[in-house]
Amino acid sequence: MVQLPKVNDLGFFEIRLESIGGLGANLAGKMLAEAGVVGAGMNGVSFSSYGSEKKGSPVKAHIRFCDLNTPIRDTSPVERPHVVGVFHEALAKTINVTSGIYEHSTVLVNSAKSPEELKSSMKMMAGTIAVVDATSIALDEKNRVNMAMLGALFRMCDFLDPEIMKDVIEKSLGKKYPQAVHSAIMTFERGYSEVKFMHFPLAQGVEMPLFVRSDISALGYETQTIGGTIISAGSTFVKNLSISRSGHLPHFKAEECIHCAQCDTVCPDLCFVWDELPDKKGRPQMFLQGIDYQYCKGCLKCVEACPTSALSGEREEEGYAESHSVRQHLDLVTQV
Numbered sequence: 663m664v665q666l667p668k669v670n671d672l673g674f675f676e677i678r679l680e681s682i683g684g685l686g687a688n689l690a691g692k693m694l695a696e697a698g699v700v701g702a703g704m705n706g707v708s709f710s711s712y713g714s715e716k717k718g719s720p721v722k723a724h725i726r727f728c729d730l731n732t733p734i735r736d737t738s739p740v741e742r743p744h745v746v747g748v749f750h751e752a753l754a755k756t757i758n759v760t761s762g763i764y765e766h767s768t769v770l771v772n773s774a775k776s777p778e779e780l781k782s783s784m785k786m787m788a789g790t791i792a793v794v795d796a797t798s799i800a801l802d803e804k805n806r807v808n809m810a811m812l813g814a815l816f817r818m819c820d821f822l823d824p825e826i827m828k829d830v831i832e833k834s835l836g837k838k839y840p841q842a843v844h845s846a847i848m849t850f851e852r853g854y855s856e857v858k859f860m861h862f863p864l865a866q867g868v869e870m871p872l873f874v875r876s877d878i879s880a881l882g883y884e885t886q887t888i889g890g891t892i893i894s895a896g897s898t899f900v901k902n903l904s905i906s907r908s909g910h911l912p913h914f915k916a917e918e919c920i921h922c923a924q925c926d927t928v929c930p931d932l933c934f935v936w937d938e939l940p941d942k943k944g945r946p947q948m949f950l951q952g953i954d955y956q957y958c959k960g961c962l963k964c965v966e967a968c969p970t971s972a973l974s975g976e977r978e979e980e981g982y983a984e985s986h987s988v989r990q991h992l993d994l995v996t997q998v
Contacts, residue, residue: 664702673732677725678740680759681749684717686808691723701826718906772796777860788864794857805849813853907960918972925964952988
């Protein structure tokens, strides 16, 4: 009988996957639970929670495992995870992806950064950080990020058999996408072998932050805005869509641009910044100045529409968007 490494008071080993729509976290959670139930002979359950079902929106997948003598009657979200899988590193900018972790929890991050850098950026006090560059692996193998993340998760959950997972991959993809089975297994194996770990003990005299349930709102009758005004930044000029980018963004070459506005026509989020300037004959004309990457979710529709080589889709590198962003002119909006 398989022995779980840790369980909570209800007898559950719990995993939470933090992702965005389009990276396959929902499917990864289902496949992970199936491998535990079929291959390891445990009780298991998997379900997801998300808002609008669209690419780029935040998604959480919840997985619970327990022994056969423990019934699963809890389908609430996983609030105190033993393992967290962060499919998209930029989520940490706006979401507390490490919420509820224990000092012995493991946080797996899809990133090219070092564990020390991630500990600082995610404000972790203690725990084990596992890192795998799942995006690069997926691009190399022409597959999905979720397969590389699954491989790394299996390395962390040694009570699961990776050979069983390969059977689950073939079963899940074989009928509908038989051509993708081989690359999915290769991606899974690379994720399993390339993940790196580093443990950070809790400093002496320091305690982990108090756990706060995610369904408790910070706004109440004493703290609500006047008139119950909705102050969410999602539909305002201060919104930040950088967490929606799944690895690529457009690069702009001003010397190649003919200012035809084809890119602006197809852009769903008004990323392109224009300015009225005189042309060679002194006539006023709109000239493209650049891209405001705060509003860019990396859909690359502009690259497909561009008739020249002024726009190209490139792998996003740390700091590129911040250093090359041209801010939108919002003088009227920001005036007080």
